[in-house]
Amino acid sequence: MKNTRDTQTIFELSRSGRRAARLPACDVPEHNVADLLPAASIAATPPALPELSEPAVIRHFVNLSTQNMSVDTHFYPLGSCTMKYNPKRNERAAAMPAFADLHPYQPAETLQGMLQMLYEMQEMLQEISGLEACSLQPAAGAHGELAALLVAAAYFRDLGESRTKVLVPDNAHGTNPASAAMGGFDAVTLKTTADGFVDLDDLETKLDEHVAVLMITNPSTLGLFEPNMQVIADRVHKVGGLIYLDGANMNAILGVARPGDFGADMQHYNPHKTFSGPHGGGGPGAGPICVTEKLAPYLPTPIVKTLGDQFVLDYDRPKTIGRVRAFFGNVGVLLRAYAYIRTHGPDGLRRVSENAVLNANYLLSRVKHILPVPQGHRCMHEFVASASDLRRDKKISAMDLAKRLLDFGYHAPTVYFPLTVPEAMMIEPTETESKETLDAFAETLFRITEEDADLLHDAPHTTAVSRPDEVRAARQPVLSYPE
Amino acid sequence: MPYLYNTPEDQRAMLEAIGAGSIDELFDPIPAYLQLDRPLNLPPALSEMELDQQLRLLASRNRHAGELVCFLGGGCYDHFVPAVVDTIGSRSEFYTSYTPYQAEASQGNLQAVFEYQSLITRLTGMDISNASLYDGASAAAEAVLMATSSTRRFGKVVVPECLHPEYRSTIATYLENLETEVVTLETPTGVVDPDLLAAAVDEEVAAVVLQQPNFFGCVEDAYRVAEITAAAGSLLISVFDPLSLGILRRPGDYGANIAVAEGHTLGTPMSYGGPFLGIMACDKSLVRRMPGRIAGKTVDRRGNDCYVLTMQTREQHIRREKATSNVCTNQGLFALRATAYLAQLGPQGLRETANLCLQKSHYAAEQLCKLDRFSLAFPVPTFKEFVIRDAENQVAELLSSALDNGFLAGIPLGQWYPQLADCFLVAVTEKRTKAEIDSLVHSLANSETKVTAEV
Ligand SMILES: Cc1ncc(COP(=O)(O)O)c(C=O)c1O
Numbered sequence: 001m002k003n004t005r006d007t008q009t010i011f012e013l014s015r016s017g018r019r020a021a022r023l024p025a026c027d028v029p030e031h032n033v034a035d036l037l038p039a040a041s042i043a044a045t046p047p048a049l050p051e052l053s054e055p056a057v058i059r060h061f062v063n064l065s066t067q068n069m070s071v072d073t074h075f076y077p078l079g080s081c082t083m084k085y086n087p088k089r090n091e092r093a094a095a096m097p098a099f100a101d102l103h104p105y106q107p108a109e110t111l112q113g114m115l116q117m118l119y120e121m122q123e124m125l126q127e128i129s130g131l132e133a134c135s136l137q138p139a140a141g142a143h144g145e146l147a148a149l150l151v152a153a154a155y156f157r158d159l160g161e162s163r164t165k166v167l168v169p170d171n172a173h174g175t176n177p178a179s180a181a182m183g184g185f186d187a188v189t190l191k192t193t194a195d196g197f198v199d200l201d202d203l204e205t206k207l208d209e210h211v212a213v214l215m216i217t218n219p220s221t222l223g224l225f226e227p228n229m230q231v232i233a234d235r236v237h238k239v240g241g242l243i244y245l246d247g248a249n250m251n252a253i254l255g256v257a258r259p260g261d262f263g264a265d266m267q268h269y270n271p272h273k274t275f276s277g278p279h280g281g282g283g284p285g286a287g288p289i290c291v292t293e294k295l296a297p298y299l300p301t302p303i304v305k306t307l308g309d310q311f312v313l314d315y316d317r318p319k320t321i322g323r324v325r326a327f328f329g330n331v332g333v334l335l336r337a338y339a340y341i342r343t344h345g346p347d348g349l350r351r352v353s354e355n356a357v358l359n360a361n362y363l364l365s366r367v368k369h370i371l372p373v374p375q376g377h378r379c380m381h382e383f384v385a386s387a388s389d390l391r392r393d394k395k396i397s398a399m400d401l402a403k404r405l406l407d408f409g410y411h412a413p414t415v416y417f418p419l420t421v422p423e424a425m426m427i428e429p430t431e432t433e434s435k436e437t438l439d440a441f442a443e444t445l446f447r448i449t450e451e452d453a454d455l456l457h458d459a460p461h462t463t464a465v466s467r468p469d470e471v472r473a474a475r476q477p478v479l480s481y482p483e
Numbered sequence: 484m485p486y487l488y489n490t491p492e493d494q495r496a497m498l499e500a501i502g503a504g505s506i507d508e509l510f511d512p513i514p515a516y517l518q519l520d521r522p523l524n525l526p527p528a529l530s531e532m533e534l535d536q537q538l539r540l541l542a543s544r545n546r547h548a549g550e551l552v553c554f555l556g557g558g559c560y561d562h563f564v565p566a567v568v569d570t571i572g573s574r575s576e577f578y579t580s581y582t583p584y585q586a587e588a589s590q591g592n593l594q595a596v597f598e599y600q601s602l603i604t605r606l607t608g609m610d611i612s613n614a615s616l617y618d619g620a621s622a623a624a625e626a627v628l629m630a631t632s633s634t635r636r637f638g639k640v641v642v643p644e645c646l647h648p649e650y651r652s653t654i655a656t657y658l659e660n661l662e663t664e665v666v667t668l669e670t671p672t673g674v675v676d677p678d679l680l681a682a683a684v685d686e687e688v689a690a691v692v693l694q695q696p697n698f699f700g701c702v703e704d705a706y707r708v709a710e711i712t713a714a715a716g717s718l719l720i721s722v723f724d725p726l727s728l729g730i731l732r733r734p735g736d737y738g739a740n741i742a743v744a745e746g747h748t749l750g751t752p753m754s755y756g757g758p759f760l761g762i763m764a765c766d767k768s769l770v771r772r773m774p775g776r777i778a779g780k781t782v783d784r785r786g787n788d789c790y791v792l793t794m795q796t797r798e799q800h801i802r803r804e805k806a807t808s809n810v811c812t813n814q815g816l817f818a819l820r821a822t823a824y825l826a827q828l829g830p831q832g833l834r835e836t837a838n839l840c841l842q843k844s845h846y847a848a849e850q851l852c853k854l855d856r857f858s859l860a861f862p863v864p865t866f867k868e869f870v871i872r873d874a875e876n877q878v879a880e881l882l883s884s885a886l887d888n889g890f891l892a893g894i895p896l897g898q899w900y901p902q903l904a905d906c907f908l909v910a911v912t913e914k915r916t917k918a919e920i921d922s923l924v925h926s927l928a929n930s931e932t933k934v935t936a937e938v
Contacts, residue, residue, distance in 0.1 A: 010598050010826045021565060021832035026839055027917040028846035033730060033838065036845055037864050041702050043732045046830040046837075047606045054567060057826045061571040061819075067591035071579035074588075078581055086579050089531050094754075098542030103555040104756030105894045107886065110551070113544030114755055127524050139617035139757065140812040142799070146657075153660040174799035178809035182628070184660030187804035225512040255523045256510055262517045272812065278575075281592040282582040282614065282776065282815025284758035300656070322656035326558055326620035326649040326745070327756025342537065345528025354506045355487050361509055362497040378501075378512065403587065412585050417800065434488035435497060458784070463587040465789040473781035473793040477770075479611050480601035 002464065006059045007067065011481045013060060014050035020057055048483055067464060068281070069411045075437050077363075079382045079414040079426025080173065080221060082251050082273035089343070090276065090336035099335055104327040108312050115311035118331070119304040121338050126290055128341075128349070129247070129267055130260025133296035135303060136288045136329040141248055143324060144268030144287030145179035145215070147300055150321045151266065151291060152213050152242050153183060154298040158319065161240065163212035169198055171222060171418035176215045176246060185212060192420060196222040196375040198232055209239050217246040218262070219253065221418045221426070222375045223360065223382040233263025242266065242295075250274040251430070252357055252381035255350030259290075266291040275337035286333035300324055355431035356381040359438060363429050366442035370449055374421060382428035384421050385413075391423050394453050398423040401448060403467070404459035408444045548753065552919045553891045554847075556868040556910025557698065558619060558647050558745055559753050562726065562836075563914050564824075568750040571823040578816055582776070586791045592815070593790035596778040599822040606728050606825070607742045608735025609764035614776040614792075615818040616761030616810060619745025620650040623692060623722055624657035625774045625808055626741040626763065630690035630718040631663055632807075633772045638687030643668040643675045645697035646722065648899035654692070663689065673701045673861025673870070675708055684715040690741075694722040695731070699908065700844070700868030701861055702731070709738040725749050725762065725821075727866050729837025734764075741765045750824030751817050760817035771797060774808030839913035840867035843920065847911045850924045857927075860906045868910035870896065876905040881930050888926040 006013070033042060052060070069076065076083040094100065102114055122134040138144035149166065156163045166180035169190045177187035188206055191199040198216070214236045218226045226232065233243050245259040245267035251274045259267045271277045272285035279285070291299060301320040302313035313328075344352060357380055364373060364383045371385040387398040402412030402425070414426040429438055448456065460466050489497065494506070503509055510518065529537060553561040572578065576591065583589030583596070596614045603612035616622040623646075631637050640658070642651050642665055655665050668683055670676065674697065684691060691712040696702050705721070712719045721739035723731075726748050734742035746760030747753070765773055771794070779793035799806040828836065844867045851857045851871055860870035871893065873881060878895045885892035897904030911920065 007594070009594070009601070010822075011601065019829055019831060020567070020827045021829065023832060023835045023839060023913065026842050028843050028920070030842050031845065033841065036841060037702055037730070037866075038704070040704070040706055041731050041864075043728070043730060043736070046729050046834040047608075047733065049602065049605060049825055049828065049830045049833060051829045051831075052826055054827065057567055057823065058570065060826070061595070061823055062574065064591035064594055065571075065574040065576040067589075067594070068576045068580045068583075069585075069588040070576045072575040076581070081581050083581060086575075089534060091573070093534070093538050096538065096542055097549045098545045098547050100752040100754050101547040101549050101561075102545060102755040103548060103553055103561065103753050103891060104559050105555050105557055106546070106551075106891055107883075110546040110886070110891075111755070113541035116544065117541050124525055130519075139621065139814075140810070142809040142811045143617060143621070146809055150656060150659060168804075173811075174801070174803050174806065175809045175811050177804035178799035178802075178806040181804040181806075182657075182809050227512065227514070229517065230514070253513070255519060257513050257518050261519065270812075278578045278816075279581045279812075280578050280814075280816030281580045281589075281595075281819065283813040284816060285812040286758075321659060323649055323652040324621065324656055325618050325653055325757075326647065327618070327759075329756070330617075330758040331755040332758050339534055339538070342526065342529050343531065343534050346523040346525045348528045349523060349525070351487060354509075355489065357509045358489070358494060358497055358501075358506055361501045361503070365501045378509065380512070402585065406585065406588050411581075411588055414584075431487060435493045437488075460587050463590075465587050465590055465783045465787060467784040468586045468789045468791040469781045469783065470791055470793065473779040473791050474796075477793060478780040479597075479770075479777055479793075480604045481598070483605060 003063045006063045009481050010050045010052060010060060013052055013056055016051060018051040018053050020052055020054040074409055074411050075433060075441060076411040077413050077427050077429050078411060079428040080248060082428060082430055084276055084430040085432035086276050086278040087340065090339045093339045094332045094335050112311055115304050117335065117338055119311050121334055122304060124341055125269060125288055128254060129290040130258030131290035132293040133299060134288060134290045135299040136334055137300040137324060138287035138289060139325055139330050140283065140285040140287045141268050141270040142175035142179055144289045145175055146183055147324045148244055148266040148268060148289045149179055149183035149185065149213060151295055151298040154321050155295055156212055163210050165211045167206060167211055167214040169216065171196065171220060171420045172215060172217055173221060173246060173248065196220060196224050197226055197228060200228060203232065203235065207235060207239055211239060211241040213242045213244050215244040215246060217249060219249045219380040222384050223379040224375060225380055229262050248273060249381060252353055254353040255346060256353050266295060271333055271337035275340045277333040277336045284330050284333050286330040352431050359429040359431055359433060363427060363438045363442060367445060370446045382426060385425045385427060386421050387423035387425060390449060396453050396456050398425050400456040400459060401425065404448045404456050406460040407462045410441055410444065551889055551891050554909050554911060554923060555891045555894055557894045557908055559756055560748055560910055560912050561753060561914055562748050562912050564750050564752055565827050567827045568820050568823045572816060572820045577819055583792060590789060593778050595819050595822055597780060597790050599818045600778060602822060602825045603762055603764050606725060607764045608733035609742050610767040611770045612764040613773050614778055615813040615815060616763055616775050617814060618757060618759040618761045619743060620653040622743035622761035622763045623650045624654045626720045626743050627654050627690055629741060629769060629772045630720060633769055634689045634718060636687055636689040637662050639664045639666050640689050641666045641668055641683050641691045643670050645670040645673060645699055646692055646694045647698045650722065673699045674703050674863055677707050677711060680708060681711050684712060684717050686716060688715060688717040690718040690720050692720045692722060696724060696727060696866040699861055699870045700865040702864045702866055705737040713738060726837055726840065729833035730841060740769065746817065746821050749821035751820050758814060758817065760814045760821055772807055773797060775810045775813055836913050843915055844868060844911035847909065847920045850920060854928050860903065867912065868908055870906050870908055872906045878905060878907050881927060882907060884930045885926050890923050890926055892923060892927065
């Protein structure tokens, strides 16, 4: 049943002279291109794009789509990514012409519905985070991190303080230190303890008046709530620093605890995780940030505000850091998040987190008999198991388990992250999976660990492709189809 | 509750297996004093039907480009989106998958990314494309960072005024806490002046950012700019319009070192400005400095061709603070849409689309300039948009009266360029018909403001 012909590349499928698109005839008096443009600017021929018929285009991409695992087809317990079901009503909302066909420079009077939605989003995100101001502009979590760090830099510049350091725990996501460096700070790694928490002694030695921000992921990338959160926040605040909360794990605490209440001065959201924006095979996301009152003047511009009974874009913000992108933001993602929050309401959002945590703990209670979970017998929305015993005893690695799970129709958990856990398998079931799915997954995982190591080393066996040669890909890079 | 699968019995059984008395107990690790002791103050839950009603209510307060005739551009355009693109973009096997880290479970995405990269290199004439960035402006800022780190020139970057003001602002923000200074080049004639440029570039300049066609729609002498830039050992960053490449020379042809673009015009609707597609392509020599994901072709253990994410030692999940960028989530779905769009258009379709934009915008400019009060602010060749100067200096009134007649007639430029307060930017895509252009001209000719101005 495998279709090899139509999954050849579009370049192989191309035949000179074939066409799919027909454009209308030019209905205005036509000039020679050479009369309109300087000769040196005109290309002799158009770029060498492939030439396909429309049915060929469709068959090609539809066949490619079937070579993917996805939330709509498979259980996808990819830790840190919150691969929950993406409600179809959100897709319908985003496709409505009254939202999709709006130009960003239309006058505000023609955008009142859009601006109202965005205004309500600002307010709702502030309430969920317990923080006082919001910018919807950043395009993804990492972009929100960068924007917030630039907000912090502007704030300290305004205070006349020169602070150069950003503290980042060693189990943080790679975007945290990368954002710190990109924002012009020195990223300083903070140790975590064997239990997976911030090492307070190490914090003590690294904390001084040069620290601008401590970036913390709470619940952490190990799926644990930081027990010393209050102490950490107090100490950082005491030296005049700020707490940044990486909000990638908000799915654990919606309506249960608010970053603003546990010491955060700024946070981003990943609406493409927490609020069910589909991940699109890599994106889009959005990365709205919320901050405390004192940081509000520095937020990117514009922000939606009300003026009488009208919604308007506020550009008059003299202390703003400016922009981190063109136009308003990843509005289509925000609209899906809006639909998600509105259909859940306050109780529903809390229920989301309760069930995300219940599902994760239930799966943990089953998995811990198969693979050790070094950091505790309870978790929040996800947990990190380790295959290091298996590796020692049977030479089976986390990667082997991940690949073999694909044979059984499960997307692999996140492997080898966080870096602090050897042979890490980070498992996040999300609230939209049933007990039966979790049971079946745990049984499969158990069955795999009992299998012959050689079988696992060669896994996956049932997929069209198995164990790509990554070294070759990097050493002899082929990054495009030859012309 | 929507989307919660577990029945109360399931929940009880699960709690029992966990050894917990209640769900609340699972939150015990959060100290009680840090827990929220009240429900969130949010509007109550809506059913799907009520949501639909709420969205329709909001929608009724928007006036979209389907009901108004859109002549707005400035980096976001009302281009046609073929049905094929929507069909492919709404395959949920694509849009509900994550970044293709597990290659065996993601060959569909990976091949699509590989094809996207291949199309972008052909479109731009550059060697290498990445898998996408957030949008055109942030891609331009990333290109600047790439230029400073690869040239080791952290002193300056030259940015002409005719680069999109929001791109300039984005670049400035990215550089705000770094040592690199943004040197803004005045462009009173609407294009980069070679002499002014030559005077501005020196051995401290990492890069010159050239928008082609520029923010005013004007076609730049890109070869000349490239020559001046290269002479100083600086890199040329081209900010191009993908559809213009159906007719115009490619960034690779005129010697750009990095080419970036806003790619929404390749099959993604305007969506109030996002989510969009940041395109980035570069010289071979710069690939190790490239931000973002890159897919490559390789073989698997059985010797079959296949695709993987590659050169990941550039990226944040491996290199952390030493990564080329912090980008993680990108705009994959729009790269897919662009791939489908370009496959559907083919070379002829691209050329014809570009030609329709060119011809129709020229026709519109000609017709508008037949009215006494209007002239081109910059009488140089343009591609699909142009700047109209209103001799009566009544831009706001003019645009507002056009709106009353159903036209989004243009973007007032005074908000970014005080010296152009009497000007507005008009864009004409392949979608605009002669009849629409004629009625726009008619509407502006009979604008109320003219009457009041004469009173
Ligand atoms: C813990 C954590 N922080 C930050 C990010 C970055 O978010 P994004 O991919 O939206 O840029 C991610 C997700 O990839 C994450 O899991």
